[in-house]
Amino acid sequence: MAQRPSYRVKRVYDEPEAADGRRVLVDRLWPRGISKQQAAIDDWAKDVTPSTELRKWYHADPDTRRAEFERRYRAELESDAAQQGLAQLRQDAANGPLTLVTAVKEPAHSHVPVLVGELGETPKADRR
Numbered sequence: 001m002a003q004r005p006s007y008r009v010k011r012v013y014d015e016p017e018a019a020d021g022r023r024v025l026v027d028r029l030w031p032r033g034i035s036k037q038q039a040a041i042d043d044w045a046k047d048v049t050p051s052t053e054l055r056k057w058y059h060a061d062p063d064t065r066r067a068e069f070e071r072r073y074r075a076e077l078e079s080d081a082a083q084q085g086l087a088q089l090r091q092d093a094a095n096g097p098l099t100l101v102t103a104v105k106e107p108a109h110s111h112v113p114v115l116v117g118e119l120g121e122t123p124k125a126d127r128r
Contacts, residue, residue, distance in 0.1 A: 005093030007116050012101045016040035021097025024089065026115060028055060031103035041101060043092075047085035050111050051076055062109070073114050089119055 008020065012031045016023060016039075025031075025041045028049040050058070050073050058069040076082060092098045104110040 005090065005098070005119075007089075007093055007119055008097065008099040009107050009112055009116065010099050010101055011105075011107065012039050012041075012103045019097060020099040022092050022095075023099045023101050024092065025102070026100045026112060027102050027104070028052060029103075034103075039101070045085050045089060047079075047081040048077065048089065048115060055111075069111075070114050073111055074118065077115075077118050086118060093119070 010020065010023075012025065012027075012034055020040075022042045023040055025039070025044045026049060028046060028051075031039065049055075050069075054069065054072055054076065058065050062069075077086065089098065089100075100112060100116065102110065102112055104112070107113075
C-alpha cells in the first residue's frame with residue numbers, strides 16, 4: 001500500500017536541512033532579507049498563494065476576518081492555475097519529502113493550513 005504524502009511546513013528563515021527534501025515557497029512575495037541561495041528553494045508555487053488583494057484584506061484585521069479569509073482563499077484555489085499548482089505539489093509529495101516554505105511569523109495562523117488542508121493533509125510544522 002502506498003504511503004499517503006505528508007507536507008512539512010517550515011519558515012524560510014530556518015536553516016535548510018537534507019530531511020526537507022524538495023523545498024517549495026508558498027508565499028506570493030519573495031521573503032525580505034534572504035537570498036535565493038540562503039533560502040534553498042527548489043520551486044515557487046505562486047499559483048497556490050492568496051491573491052494580493054485577499055492577502056492585504058486579511059492582514060488589515062486577521063482576528064475577525066479569519067473565517068471569511070479561509071472561504072475566499074478556498075474559492076481562489078478552485079481556479080485552473082491553482083488546481084494545476086496543487087496537483088504539482090501532490091505529485092512532488094508523492095515522489096519524496098516535500099517542505100512548504102513560508103516567511104510568515106506564525107504559519108499556523110496564515111494561509112498555509114488552508115493550503116495543506118486542500119492538499120489533503122494536516123501540516124507537520126517544524127518544531128524547534
